[in-house]
Each structure stands twice: as structure tokens, then as C-alpha cells.
Amino acid sequence: MSIAPLFNIRLPIVQAPMAGVQDSDLTIAVCKAGGLGSLPCAMLTPQAVLTECEKIRAATDQAFNLNFFCHQPPLVDPDKSAAWKAHFSSYYAQWGFDPDGIGPGAIRVPFGEEMLAVVKLVRPAVVSFHFGLPPAHLLEQVRQTGAKIISSATTVQEALWLQSQGVDAIIAQGLEAGGHRGLFLDTDAGYDVTSQVGTFALLPQVLRAVDIPVIAAGGIADAAGVKAALSMGAAGVQVGTSYLLCTEAKTSAVHRAALQGEGARHTALTNIFTGRPARGIVNRLMKDLNYMSVHAPAFPLAAAASAPLRAKAEAAGRGDFTPLWAGQNTSGCAAISATDMTLRLMGLVS
Amino acid sequence: MSIAPLFNIRLPIVQAPMAGVQDSDLTIAVCKAGGLGSLPCAMLTPQAVLTECEKIRAATDQAFNLNFFCHQPPLVDPDKSAAWKAHFSSYYAQWGFDPDGIGPGAIRVPFGEEMLAVVKLVRPAVVSFHFGLPPAHLLEQVRQTGAKIISSATTVQEALWLQSQGVDAIIAQGLEAGGHRGLFLDTDAGYDVTSQVGTFALLPQVLRAVDIPVIAAGGIADAAGVKAALSMGAAGVQVGTSYLLCTEAKTSAVHRAALQGEGARHTALTNIFTGRPARGIVNRLMKDLNYMSVHAPAFPLAAAASAPLRAKAEAAGRGDFTPLWAGQNTSGCAAISATDMTLRLMGLVS
Numbered sequence: 001m002s003i004a005p006l007f008n009i010r011l012p013i014v015q016a017p018m019a020g021v022q023d024s025d026l027t028i029a030v031c032k033a034g035g036l037g038s039l040p041c042a043m044l045t046p047q048a049v050l051t052e053c054e055k056i057r058a059a060t061d062q063a064f065n066l067n068f069f070c071h072q073p074p075l076v077d078p079d080k081s082a083a084w085k086a087h088f089s090s091y092y093a094q095w096g097f098d099p100d101g102i103g104p105g106a107i108r109v110p111f112g113e114e115m116l117a118v119v120k121l122v123r124p125a126v127v128s129f130h131f132g133l134p135p136a137h138l139l140e141q142v143r144q145t146g147a148k149i150i151s152s153a154t155t156v157q158e159a160l161w162l163q164s165q166g167v168d169a170i171i172a173q174g175l176e177a178g179g180h181r182g183l184f185l186d187t188d189a190g191y192d193v194t195s196q197v198g199t200f201a202l203l204p205q206v207l208r209a210v211d212i213p214v215i216a217a218g219g220i221a222d223a224a225g226v227k228a229a230l231s232m233g234a235a236g237v238q239v240g241t242s243y244l245l246c247t248e249a250k251t252s253a254v255h256r257a258a259l260q261g262e263g264a265r266h267t268a269l270t271n272i273f274t275g276r277p278a279r280g281i282v283n284r285l286m287k288d289l290n291y292m293s294v295h296a297p298a299f300p301l302a303a304a305a306s307a308p309l310r311a312k313a314e315a316a317g318r319g320d321f322t323p324l325w326a327g328q329n330t331s332g333c334a335a336i337s338a339t340d341m342t343l344r345l346m347g348l349v350s
Numbered sequence: 351m352s353i354a355p356l357f358n359i360r361l362p363i364v365q366a367p368m369a370g371v372q373d374s375d376l377t378i379a380v381c382k383a384g385g386l387g388s389l390p391c392a393m394l395t396p397q398a399v400l401t402e403c404e405k406i407r408a409a410t411d412q413a414f415n416l417n418f419f420c421h422q423p424p425l426v427d428p429d430k431s432a433a434w435k436a437h438f439s440s441y442y443a444q445w446g447f448d449p450d451g452i453g454p455g456a457i458r459v460p461f462g463e464e465m466l467a468v469v470k471l472v473r474p475a476v477v478s479f480h481f482g483l484p485p486a487h488l489l490e491q492v493r494q495t496g497a498k499i500i501s502s503a504t505t506v507q508e509a510l511w512l513q514s515q516g517v518d519a520i521i522a523q524g525l526e527a528g529g530h531r532g533l534f535l536d537t538d539a540g541y542d543v544t545s546q547v548g549t550f551a552l553l554p555q556v557l558r559a560v561d562i563p564v565i566a567a568g569g570i571a572d573a574a575g576v577k578a579a580l581s582m583g584a585a586g587v588q589v590g591t592s593y594l595l596c597t598e599a600k601t602s603a604v605h606r607a608a609l610q611g612e613g614a615r616h617t618a619l620t621n622i623f624t625g626r627p628a629r630g631i632v633n634r635l636m637k638d639l640n641y642m643s644v645h646a647p648a649f650p651l652a653a654a655a656s657a658p659l660r661a662k663a664e665a666a667g668r669g670d671f672t673p674l675w676a677g678q679n680t681s682g683c684a685a686i687s688a689t690d691m692t693l694r695l696m697g698l699v700s
Contacts, residue, residue: 156615175525176548194618194632194641198526198548200569200578201678205615208681219550228550228578265506265555268544282544291544328551331558 001213003036003169003236007126007148008063010034011346012230014171014215015338016240017067017128018179018325019043021255024052025248026338031062033342036126042069043106046114053122063125068111070134071276074298081304084297087289088305091321095312105304108274111138120145131276132184133165150215152182154196159206161185171238172206174199174218178241178327180278181269191277193269193292199229207233221332223347239345242332246341254319258283264330273323275302284320351563353386353519353586357476357498358413360384361696362580364521364565365688366590367417367478368529368675369393371605374402375598376688381412383692386476392419393456396464403472413475418461420484421626424648431654434647437639438655441671445662455654458624460484466491476500481626482534483515500565502532504546509556511535521588522556524549524568528591528677530628531619541627543619543642549579557583571682573697589695592682596691604669608633614680623673625652631674
């Protein structure tokens, strides 16, 4: 069964929500092609989500997706935060920062009552969650708005758990995918990324395990990849990386440059930017801190330490401290409209 | 273009050579179905290869593949070997071993003059290499036997290098694949496994980069996976894991049990068994030594330390110290004939 009738869209393509590199412009452009445009809400205030949704509704009457994180808000551990900052002391010295003057970093708020109120007002066709699902009483109220509910599974166990919670479809997020891994079970084990599985292995095993539609994600970057995933039994695909150079994306200049360089072929999972494993193009900070660090504070607290360095380096045209989120397959990226990209992914335009 | 006419086989399926878990019985069974049966030679003496090839020729007139490793033979570093053994001291004490009495471990000889002589005698249709290619003067003599030459690429750079050396086809080995990674460029960097890419990402990028046939490998375990890889443009597929339970495989009892357990869903890349990164089902030794160890001596010297523990634990029915090689998708495994498995992979039988 295709996700197209389930979500009331024309094409079985979900644009992956990409917090920090897009707003409603990308959502709208994908919706106009007939795909499911997504708005990442985790780094927005409720008011900002409402404003973006008004823009979407003014531009299109197509279905769209609001995406939320549902991590457990961490308790601040001052010792751990201080120890983490100490790993950055040579950079602070070099760039002239006072470590004590560094702020808390960008907000990343889990889905809660305030965002539930937004969903009730907006009534999007689809609500997607990352890092599991919100508490049952919140989830039930989302369901009652009529929204279809989806979330990401990175293992068969996670897929089975999501199915048991009554989601309408599961995103099988293969480890090729860019940005944050959706993993949420067994995360106490220090995010053992060996649990993460490639799309060719994850998709068939999730399809065998569950009875609900499965959306394939990870490494799918062109029409041949979309066709292959659908032929394996996926009900749809979720594509992120291929949209990063699109004209409607808010991808930064250093990020765009990195995506177009030879270095884009080497990505890695790292937790040093936020505290959770996410895939990005390898850069100086990832190498210096060795990709996955046991010293990183819990998500999203780890982000504060690198934020000022990132800003200053970017102003100098360098991505040394920037999370350059990207999947393992950047070959589909193109500086075209996301409307055309969506049609291209379906093989409808070349 | 399909590999079937190139290799003079009926079905575009290469049975992955799996040193240690198969002999000519598996090769023959795959050849009988019309796939390319493979004989792994790296752990055999030249005489043993000749004997196995006689068995193949007596059983089938179909094309088959001889597979060789072509690693650089390492210099023994006594200090490093002693330090490595020290990591095993608690196991040795527990199982009653004298560390000084531990032998050099199984042979793993790179392709050289002796094996070249075997190839000249046997004249197989295909010769496949792992860990790059042998020196040019040896490779040229293999070519002159009329054998088609293939090798594995784990990155686009490796694929381009193999093409420049004149191979007839490239195996794009996605990171889902079981057993040893074929990686051979930049291996001085301590086998940074972040360079390894899932099949959904690797295959399209290799296809774009080279002009010769590409065989997809990694996570392909059933007819839907084979069809998807071919639809993406692969000229054929290489499948290993799905054959591990086949009646003609020599997979050990503990290995077979592990493949059928829930734990088979969790594999990891590890260098602790041989010194090179390879994918196997997570077991005690992998967890204890943390998967990838900077202390492991160069391939294949690391193998000696765990070999006696492995033998003793296996005799007690335990796989705690056994390399339980497997890919990330064990869902295709079945205790059927490899002839039937090959036909099943093509969707010709259910």
C-alpha cells in the first residue's frame, strides 16, 4: 500500500524534516509537486510554528507534515558540561572566547502541551516524531486531531515498538541517512551506533516484522533509488540530503560548499554537535573529538560548547565547527527548485 | 550489462566467497543453479585449492570463481603481539591456557607465485580478489589465463582505482556485508570505518563513477533485494549471508545457532579477530574488546590470540570467542540447498 492515499498526497515522497536548514519555503515547494512537505519544529517556538504554517496554508492546500523531537529533556550536569567545555579550550583561546561567557545554545524542545496546542490549531495531515514518540496522553490527543502519525525506527525492535503504539506508518531510517539518528531504544548504552543498519538490510527486516506501511529512508537520492525502495515493498520514501542544495532550502554557504566538495563522500556519525549521534560531512571538530565522544553531555546540551565557534568560523567562510549534516549519498543534490527535485525523484522530469 | 554473459553464467548471482565456512560443496551447489559459485582460497594451501577445484570440475562444467586475499604480509612486531595477548590474559587464566604456548593461528596467505601457478593450472572463469589487487606482474599473468578479474570497492575512490587497474567488474561492497571489509586505500589510518558506506548510497555513486559492470553486495538477502539492486543498475549481485545456513555450507554449529537467534540482528564491524575490520554477530569478545581496537596487530596476526579460546569455547557449545561472520540482513538465511537458495534469490522458486 502506498502512503499517497494514506496521507492524501499525489507522490509517495516525504521530504525529510531538516531542522536548522529549512523553513516553510521548502515545505511549500515539495507540496506543490505532490510530495509530503515537512516543517521541522524542534528548533522553533510555538508562535514561529504557527507563523510558518500560515505561510504554508497561504501557498498551498496540499497535505503537509509537522515534525517534532520527543527526547527526554536532560538534567543539566554542571560537572559534565564543564568537562565538555574543557575539550574546547584550545579553540576558545584561539578564537578569543571566554569559556564562562558561552550561552546555552539553540533551543531543541521536545513535543509537549504547547506544541500540542499548535497541532490542534493547525491540524496538519501528518505529524512525524523523531526519537520515539511523546507520552501516550499527548499522542492520543494528536491522533484525535485526525493527523496521521509516523516516527522513525532504526532497528527492528524500534519498529515493533512503534507499531505497538499505534502509529500509522514507520520510517525505516537506514544508517546512510543524514542528520540525527532516530534511535530511541537502549540509548542508555551510550548510543552504541553498531546497532544501526543500512537501508538494504533494515527495510526488508522491518517489512517482515510489521503489518503497517513502511517508508524507506537513508541513501535514497535519485529516481533509481526511489524505484528500488518501492520495489522492495516500501510504501513510500523519505528523502533529505537531495534537497539540501535546493533553492528553497536555507542551507548555509559553508554547508552548501561542503556538499559540493569531494569531502562530501566522507560522512560519519557523531554526537559531538548535540549529544546524539547524527550523520554529517567529516570536518575538523569531528576528527579532533573522534566522532563519538563519551564526554558529550546529553542531547541537546552538548551543542552549546561549539555554537560560538561555529558562528565565528562560518563568518570567516569555514565549516570547521559546523554540523554539516548530510547522508552518505550526496550524488542527488542539485541547486534546483524542490518542486523539480520532487518530480525528479519520481522520474517525472530529468 | 549483466554479468551473466561476461562470466558465462545463467544467473547474475555471485556467491560470496566465505573463507572458513565453506569448501567446494557450496561452490558446486551454486554453480548447478546457474550462479557463480566461489571458492575462498586464502586459508587453503595451493595443493588444497587444486584438490577442491578437481572436485568442482568433477561435479559441474559451469563457470566458477577462485577468490584470493591480497593484503601486504605484515612484519611481526613482538611487542605489539605480546601486548595484544595481554588483553586476553584473564580468558587464558579462566580457560587454563599458557600464553606462551599459543601458536601463530590459521594461515591467511596473500596471492603470490604459488597461487598464480594454481590459477594457471585450473584456469577458472573468474578470479576475485579482496583487499585490493596483487602486484601488476602477477595480475597480468592472471589476466593472460583468460580469467575475468574482479575485486571489491568499499568507496568511490577504491572503485576508481580498481577500474584504473583494468578489472573486468567491481563489487561495490556496502557496509551491510558480512565478513571482511574489502577496504584497501587509506588503511594506514587505522581502518577508519566511518569511510564505509551502505549499499543504497555506495552503489549509485560507484555506478556514476565507473564505466565497467558493478556487482552490488551488502544486505542483499532475498529476491526483492536482488531485483532492487539490479533495477538500480547493478550488473549482478554478490550474496553471502543467505548461504550460511545452506546444507552445503561448513558453517559451525555455534555459528548456525547464532544466525538463527535474536542476536543475529546485532552485528558490528570488528578488527579483534584478525586485525582487519569485518562484520560479525556481536558476541562476548567483541563487546569486551570494544569492537575496533587500536591494539590489534596487523592482519592476520591478531587472529592467533583468540584461536585457542575459540576452539575450547566452541567445544563447550559457546560462540563467545568465535568470529560469527554475518551481514546485517540474516532474514534470507534458510537451511536449504544452495542450489535452491540461488534460484530463490532470483525468485525462480519460493
